[in-house]
Structure formats: structure tokens, C-alpha cells
Amino acid sequence: MVAMSGGVDSSVAAALLMEAGHEVVAVTMKLWGGESDTGCCAVSDVDDARRVADQLGIEHHVFNFGDDFERRVVAPYAADHAAGRTPNPCIECNRYLKFDRLLRRAEVLGFDRLATGHHARVVDTGAGPRLARGADPGKDQSYVLHVIDPHVLSRLMFPVGTMTKAEVRAVAAGLGLRTASKPESQDVCFITNRHGRRAFLGDRIPLRPARVVDGAGHRIGSVEAIELVTIGQRRGLGLAGGTDPRYVIGIDPGAAVVTVGPRTSLDTPATRLESWRWVGDRVGGEVEVQCSAHGVSAAARIDTDTMTVVWLAPHRMIAAGQSVVAYVDDMVVGGGLAGR
């Protein structure tokens, strides 16, 4: 079973599996009933997936996992914002929808493997399969996949993980797939450009104003919704101009206070973790740590006794709720969530 979103990567993944002689069935998940610009939920994307499947001569089905998506992804997303955190819903979707719900469905229906168009690789280490970065450093998606249960990796396939994006597009163009030059989907699929995050969250959680204070506690600005503020933010804080830029370095939803400071105050020697899981053995020494989907990684140690990431060089603060993923030699060795 290949999960087809209607984008170029999963289209090529399906085509490669066909070429390799697999018996392939395509599935598109319908996750979101509301408005969507792009992602897995828009009808036009389902149409693209179906037409690519038609072109490849494979069956295409649509599974409605809307209830699970709401429960596992959308509701926690809103709740996290209400708690002053900065969640990554794509990771929760991968954890609970693609690589659990859909995988179990595939298994029940008799499929041996589930394939997706993600840019990541599954490598065999001898100690079991491990998730590794995709071949295209600019498109690597192992960060948003780190939550996959290692036990299921042997049942997954990422056919485009060994390719660069340019190669993927070239294959798609060579096959004449309609998705060959389709633009990337970037944003949260259930929030539209037209209505935006504020309107979306405003419908689900109370948005509360907050004071913006400097490091000494003096009030210097205000925000209309503390739930929309994230660490490192510098715009929309109601601050007077003419000074050096100031950045959010603290969010206290209970007291309705946002603390700002100069660029240097964003740097931190360590980041608290609220959860951590090693994929295999604990790694005591240096690891590469990545804290955003397309961010660069930095050298650090993971101290699970104090539950902190100890950076080897000062690192920009990480918003609570963001995923922290550790790599050794491009292989995911652990992951968790940043705390406050």
C-alpha cells in the first residue's frame, strides 16, 4: 500500500514500487473536513492522487480518518497553543495517523508493506532497522518521522528517500506524471492562508491578551493573544521601534506575561526536555541535535538524568512543545519534546 497525498514525492514513490514489480494499491487519507489550501485534505489533491494512480494503472482508495485526525492531531494542536506551547501537528499526524492508523489498516487488509513519499531512509544496523536522513539534505524529513515506532520500520518503505528532489521531479517528468511540477506543500494542512492561525485557534480556544515585559519586568508592549506567541518571535509584540530588535524569550500563559530580550538573550547553554526516548542504546557522547523541520542541527549531549540538551556551543532557545531529535551519522538515535 502506498500512501498518496497527491504530491510529486508519493506519486514517484508509487511509480518506483510499480517498476520494482510490487503489487501496489494507492490510498489517500481524508483527514480534514474543513477548508484547506493544500496537504492531504484538499479534494484537488485527492483528484491528483487518483489520476496519477489511474495513469500508473493501480487501484486508488480514499480512507476517512477524520475522527482520529481531530482527536490525535487537531485537538491537541489547539490545546498545546492554549498551554503556551508551539506544537508540530505534522509529527503527530505521522505518529498516530500515517504510521499507526493507516499502517494497521494496511496490515488488516493484507498488505506486506506501507510506502510513503517521505524523504528518509530505513537502514539496517544489525541491531534492527533504524530511521536515517534522506539523501537530499535540503528535503530530509527524518525529523518529522522520528516518532515512528522502531518496531514497525521493517514494514515501511520510503522509495524516494535515496533520491534528491531534483531526481524525483525528473522521474515524474519522465513518466509524464501530472504532479511533476506541483509546488511543495509547506504549511499546516488544516489552516488556510485565507483565514489563518488566529481565526482557526480563536474558534477553538479562548485567545487572551498578555503583557510584554523586558528582562527587568517592565511593561513595554502587549499582545492580543498569548496563545499565538512563540519563542524567538520579534514581530507583532506592540513594541516601540528605534531600539535593537527584541525577541520573545519567555511565555507564561498562567500569568499572561511574555518576556522579551535582545538577540543574545535567546542563546542558551541547555534546553530542558519534558520527554525523551532513545531509539536503541543510550548515547552518552556527542550527538547532532535538530529542533525544527528544516533547521540545521547542532552538536550537543543528551543528559537524561537532568532531562536536558546540553549544547556544545550556545544555541537559540527552543519553544516548548517542539520536537528535539538526535542523530549520529545521519541516523535517528533519539527524540523528545522541548519543555519550559
Added chain:
Amino acid sequence: MEGDEIYLDHAASSPMRSESRDAWLAAATAHHANPTGAHRASRDARRALDDARDAVAGAVGCRPSEVVFTSGGSEADNFAVRGALAARGGIAICSAGEHHAVLEPVEHAGGLTFGLRPDGTPDLDDLVAVLDGADDVTIVSVMAVNNETGAISPLSEIARVAREHAPDALLHTDAVQAVQWLDLAGVAADFDLVSITGHKIGGPTGTGALIIRDGIELAPLILGGGQERGRRAGTPDVAGAAAFATAVVDTVRDRGVDVERIRRLRDSLIDGLGDRLGDRVLVTAAPGGDRDHIVAGIAHICLRDVEAEALLFLLDSHGLRASAASSCSAGAQEPSHVLASMGVAHELAVGSLRLSMGPSSTEADVAAALEIIPAAVERLTRFGDG
């Protein structure tokens, strides 16, 4: 793993009758002219259109002038509800289990709904309460047969109640699922507006009619050249009308024999599933076991601990075509508003399966279904996840 197709989705669309296909081809071949023109070729086409209108009227028990050809059931339903509201103002009331072609226009215009009983039939007490609580009711719409469960509405009873509590309201029934099972002339006699369609009875998709009793004015949905007596503009589809009329006439002609034969097939299917699956299967609109109020061709069941989407996938891969509730435009299964309004628990409703039969259904279909369905259910419940 796929052999012959076992087609148990007639309530979604039934294969075309060969007579209907022949009628379409004959009319499309013979009539190249626009039936609204004045010359000989147009008059010939016009005659074929009027013959079709007469035939439909005769089969469903109305006057030819009352038949307005439409593109199918959804247009007929929209025409009834929106045409009545546009002509008269006021509000629309319908049952909560109506097809979306009625429900959407009613709700879009701020109308009201009333509930269903656990056996899938309209809750008349609730209808009375809603009628009594509303001012200026323009139209009351209640389907003759529910498209999901097959539950038959007591139309004369509904008409009596509606006339008593909303004397000025028009009565509309979506009879799209009724022509093949019930004597429409009898059951819908008290209704002012009746929607019918071709593709559920072996006619072409894209054909249908709204029957509008003489003297009732609706605002047309489509303005233009004044065709269909000003009620629906656009060049009439002569071949479609001829094929539709043939399907209606043949359906009504064969109905007595077909219904009894299909009812036996349907009952053997339900009973066979009960034998094999025990209390994992529930006949949705027959909580007490009584099936008299369910049309002969529909077996709607709920399967415990099974997800319809996974079940349909397995059935399809074995050549068995069926459906659950309704599919959205992308093809995903959506939760059923019909079952929700009957009070069926959500966890049971997600395991719903509609097996629907028509004139081409056979004992071999039932035998195959009784092999395939229990095996698929067994597989899904063994894995503990649909």
C-alpha cells in the same frame, strides 16, 4: 482474486435495462432536431418527448402536464424546495434523514428538521412538534423510502398530519428509491411534488422528473427559453426522456414479480448473514426484527467491531460492490446522518453496510455474498481493528 462482479449497489445506481438503452439509441438516432422548433423534424422530436411524458405520467399516476423532466433526483429535490421557497417565502421543514439533495437546500435556507424513529421511519410526534412551533411553513419534504436503510415512510399518515398542522404547506416527497418497490400512484397521491430519477431503476443517469400537481407554481431554477412550460429552461433531452420513460414503464410493469423475488433474495441474504455472524450483525432499521417497513431490495446492516471502510475494501477486492453510508466527493466514507438521527450509536454506525438489489440480482449473488462477507468480517474482527 477477483472473479465475476457481484453487484449489490443498486440503490446507488442500477445497471441500465436493455430496453431503456435501446430506447435511448433509437430516439437519439431518430431525433436530431430541437424539439422546440417548428419544422417537421422538430415536431417529430417533440412527439417523442411528449410520448415519454405521457408514459411517465401513466406509470406513476399523474397527468402529463404535471411531469417536468430534470437532470435527476437532486435537481428535482432542489427545484421542489428552492422553487417553493423562492415563489412563496416562508420556511421549509424536512426529516433529518432526508437525502442531502433535500437536506442541504432546506438547511441552507434556514429550515427545520424533525427526527427519525429507531426503525428509520419519520417520527410523526416530532413532526407535529416542529410544525406547531413554526410559522409560515411553505413546504414539508419527507422521502418515500430512505436511501440508506430502505425504511418506508407512511406518506398518507404524514400528509394527514401535515395538512392538519400546516394547511398551507406544499408536500414534497423524494421518491427516488420508491418507484421500484412501491405503487407511487397510491402512496404519493396526497403529495404536491414528487421527485423521481432514472438511474436507480435501469434508466440513464442524468434523467429524472419532478411531478408538480397542476395549479402549483414553483420558481424555476433555470431561466432561459421557457421549455417545460417555463419551469425548466434548456433544450429538452429527448433520448434521455425516452429512455427514462421506458425504464419507469418497465419497472412498474415488472414490479409485482420483481419485488417478491428480490425480497426472497434479500431475506435469504440477511438471514444467512445472521446465521454466520450471529449477534455481530444487526439489521439497522429492524431493531425488533420486523422488516415489513423496509423495501424489498435493501439490506442495511451494522456490524459490530468492524469498520465499513476496511470491510468495503475487502469486499471490493473480492468483486463484491456495496456501500456504507454516503461517500463525499473525494470518495471517502462519511458518517451517516441517517443513522445518527435514528439514534444508532456511533461505534455501531461506523460498521454499516448497505447491500442493495435490483432486477438483475440472482441467487448466485447471495451465495457469493454469504461466502465473502463473513470471511471479511472474520478477518477484520480477528485483527481487532477495522
